[in-house]
Amino acid sequence: MKTKFLLLTAILLLFSNCAVIRPGEAGVKQTLGKFSDDVITEGTVIYNPFISKIIKESTQTNNIKLVLSLPSKEGLSVDSEISILYRLEQNKIPSVLENLGQEYEDIITSVFRSASSDVCAKFYAKDMHSGMRSTIEEEIKIKMEENLLKQAEGIELIAVLMKSIRLPRGLANSIEEKLQAEQDAMRMEFVIQQAKLEAERKIIDAEGERDAQIILATGLTPEIIKIKSIDAFNRLSASPNSKIIITDGKTPMLINPNE
Structure with missing residues (x-):
């Protein structure tokens, strides 16, 4: 035993x-x-x-998720879901543990809160909901890297992602109304442009018809009219259908010889 x-x-x-x-x-x-x-x-x-x-x-990419209010330039609070993607540099893990301890994610979160407040305060609330979002994310990331380097090396920030931006209700309604007004203005401008093009088309058609009449009138000489009359009689005489043709002996009844 x-x-x-x-x-x-x-x-x-x-x-x-x-x-x-x-x-x-x-x-x-x-x-x-x-x-x-x-x-x-x-x-x-x-x-x-x-x-x-x-x-x-872990030396893999890690994700810290946060939900917090970000300040804006006009003093509003914008609610957002945040993802901070980072990983530890393998050969610098001892430095991270020695300077920040095993709770280094709390340090990353604190650094983010400070950096995001400084950066977002320079932008309007609507910018966080527009194409400026990527600029804001990049500036926060740069600010975080600067602050983290003052404390320890070895934390590589991959990206800061702002998701599910929720603007204050009043501002969101104002932005929607503005966008709707811009769409209505663009639609009206399109209708006006179409109307102008249609009017120009009608003018061109009228001018073309007028020019054609002028050309036709100047080209109808007495000799032309006689030739056309003879040609018409020839086509009529060749037709198998029975017909009655009334003339004054000189020209068809359809043509006034005095004009």
């Missing part, structure tokens, strides 16, 4: 001083409170559990 007990104790001690670092993780050994500069990657590491421990951190 004593041998089995010692064997079981040895097995437990063996497993208690082993740590497994999985893909997407990195480990740092902390001995008597001091962090090692060596970063442990995938695999198994053996350590003395009485004086040391292995702190494992």
